[in-house]
Amino acid sequence: IEIGCTEQMKEYLLREGGVHENLQAFFAFSACVAALRAFRIVEGKWLKIWFFLGAVGSFFIAGEELSWGQWIFEWTTPAEWAEINDQHETNLHNVSSWLDQKPFIIMSIGVLVGGIIIPILQKYRPATLPQKFKDIYADYRVMPTALIALALKLADTFSDATGIHFFWRVQEILELYIFYFIFVYVLVMIDKHRQQINQELR
Template sequence: MLPKSVNTVLFYVIPFFLPVLFFGVEAFLGFDQKVEFYSEFGIELVQEALLFVCLFLSLFIFVTIKPSENKWLRIWMGLCSIACFYIAFEEISWGQKFFQWSTPDVWAANATQKETNIHNHSQLFNRVPRTILEIGILFGGIIIPALMTWAPQKLPQKFEAIYPFRSIAVIGILAFMIKVLEQFPGWFDIKIFYRKSEVMEIFMYDFIFLYLVSIAQKWKFEGRLR
């Protein structure tokens, strides 16, 4: 188990710091500074680094579990690894961001940002994974922690190994609140964030990170749950 102080920083301090950071950016930075903050080598770089850490964590858990130890957790971590791999490499356009190759004309013709990734080429690969992740945050970050607190008997014990720490509810609730704020421009014609999608993504990716941190700690240090 990580030291209590480290878990406090990860699960409470950083999640509460994030909205302060983004509202501070909107309140105190000028337009040019906001553009730089939200650029490919600004907050997007933090997102990508976080995703590759998530990929490492999910693979670490997957390879350290023997099939005979916990079949469900191993399958789940395999799926998480595939998801993290896809999202991480999509975010860096499969290396184009750093190696700067040219997008083929045939691909660029149908890609909204002229990059060699799939999510800007097709709404199916853009909205569906994001929606699945948002649903996962709703269940894993709000509903399951609530049931763990007030009605633990309603949670199937055979899936106990994939339940996160209850403290993940902090980032889950904050992500839900940011999602609501993300809809404000359409509801009230109010622009809260300069790039609302980037704000939402940092909360979603931090949720994935904290989920995997909690699972890794449960598996590694709490008797390898079965």
């Protein structure tokens, strides 16, 4: 849809504090709520730790995308913080690559492995997957979102190499789909573990 938008509409959708960043925060917060729900449903210490960490991480992402409320309440960034923040915002991910690029790379790898490779292996080569992690493997339902994220990453790489751009600020669109993937993943996990519990009760 955005390929056919005017430049003004793209800027409106993708500007700092715009529609896309608000959607990113919405899906990250939704993933946090869903992960807390999963935390209550699942059984076993390590599974509970997995979803608790997912909830904390998703809450952190949501807060960062909104600059912890700056885009809503429009407060001014303190001068001392503005000096060390790349975009002069009250967040952490623009202070260091360790809080921005590194976590993003980890999440991107997670989408590729958890959203594409594992579902394919579960379908065609299930014996190759370590069974001790089977409780956190997602199925084919996460693949559409993961494939879209992969396509956006390839488009971004192609644009960097050729100078031909399909999207305006493709990184923002990619982040949106990664956060949406996390939300979908947790929903799939909730459904998976509910089914397991129901089967055990029969």
